[in-house]
Amino acid sequence: MNQYQKTAGFDLPHIPSDDKLHRVLSSALKSRLGDDPISPEFMSNSYWDAAHFGLEKVKIFQDSSQQEQAEILRRCSSGLLEEAYFIEKAGVGYMAKMVLLAETTEERMLYALFSSDEVTHLAQISRFLPEKDLLGTDDPFLRFLADLVETQDKTVLLFVLQVVLEGWGLSHYRSLAKDCVNPQLAGIFEGFLQDESRHHGTGVTLFNQMSVSQTSRATIIETLALFLQMVRVGPQSVVAAIEQVKGHLSCQQKLRIFQELDTETHSGIRLNLLRSLMRGEEAGIIVQELEDRGAFQPLPAKKCV
Template sequence: MSADDGRAEACVERRSEALRRAADRLVRRRLPPAAPDGSTPLWSASFFGLDRVPRFCAADESTRAAVLDDCATALLAEAWRIEHCGIDYCGRMTRVGESDDERRLFALIGADEALHASLLARWIASRAPQPDPFSRFIAGLAEAGAPQPLAFLLQVVLEGFGIVHFGSLATSCRDAGLAATFRRIARDEALHHAGGLATFSPDRLNEADRRFLEDAAYSFLQMIRCGPQGVIAALDRHIGLGDGNDSANVFAALDAEAASADKLARLRRLMAQPGMAWLLDRLDASGAFTACPAGDCAQVYADTR
């Protein structure tokens, strides 16, 4: 590296650090800082259904702790990256907003998303999680979609789903500071969902928007149908899984089909907005709201292993 390159890199690092400190000061002004506890797993084995998996229960304490840490890291990383997607989405919607009210709404929602990401980063620490398939999918939607279908998918559906999802994470979380953070996010998700309902108008969807919505909603639901793939991956990394039958037995022990069916039903209710019966009809016809049985979930895991 030349001297000029070294100076340029140092300049970039100084600027990044200054930006980070400025953002951190704004975060502290909005909510008192909460330090991670770190003394116990963030969520119990029963939260993930692992207490019903014999090979997990038979593992030694350090192995069980490693599996729980991986499961918690995956949850945190997913939430953190989704909030970052929200920042990008709101920045775009602020730019293309058709009125002062619309631009103001998305600027305010974007500020919430930035705060959420900053708060969650305290528990992610230096682990720098790699983007998971769901986060990559949402990021791709936010980049490629038009405003109206995105308002439906990301705000009406995803943020509506987040109200219950983040509330559940808060209720079961063993870290008081993180639980408070998730409660804050769940409250904000309700307001963002309401903003999506105000923004979205089915009459403004053109044929390209409708095709985009159908394809994106189907792909999204496919990820839910195939059960807790991340939990299975954590078990596989630290304990190991045998053949497809073993994986299917673990999915069955986790009661994956029933858990997915509950989530799919909740998503269907969120999608059942006035003027959107056409989308539900097409998704119903393709079986998108039907949870996969344990054997099919295991096959999906084997195909991506």
């Protein structure tokens, strides 16, 4: 079985909408989603404008035809939606796993409720995806996430996923909600925030009650070093979307795009946010090791190509 068919469930297929099980699920979700489908007039190819991706500063984008610009924005927007879909899909499996790892009745109850939150989020995001049978992904961050949720070390799961990544997710979803040009989708991302805040806060509380072993600390450091490297290299997905539409880009063209996107500042802001999420005595040791490795230093544009 492919690893993505386990906890993350990235390769789990969808059943047809006329299947009996699908009807049972739809009925169960009504209390959370309501009966109103997404209005056709609110469906679009692009849910965020050029400014959200920094494309208003990129000459090759501004010099493109309206059709090319629209396609680049469609690809960037689709990338954000698909990423949210897979994150929430992994969240369902992760919270179910934490139900089994719970050490008290109350902790088990909380994670069962959190799993329900993730199911709701997944169902809401799925309404905006024209292709609902998304299977697998080649995205480096999502592959990283799928590998991470397979670990059996609860300390690693709590710190990396709930303290750091859920905290990061709060800022990310807030930004998506603020900049989204679709009022229904913006409202959905806004609605995620309270749930994600509760998930993050629970992770912080449980982690601070733990004694972190040297083995767990070493795993956390290696795992976060890998994740931070993905942040350090800047908005690779935006550059990839431009290349998919415009055709092959030379190293010089990519360098210019990264410079116009001000990638060092872009990454630096995100790295500072991630560092700020790592608080407490145990977290301080982890931060210091990552600092010593230069993991919080954004890369200049020439090293992002």
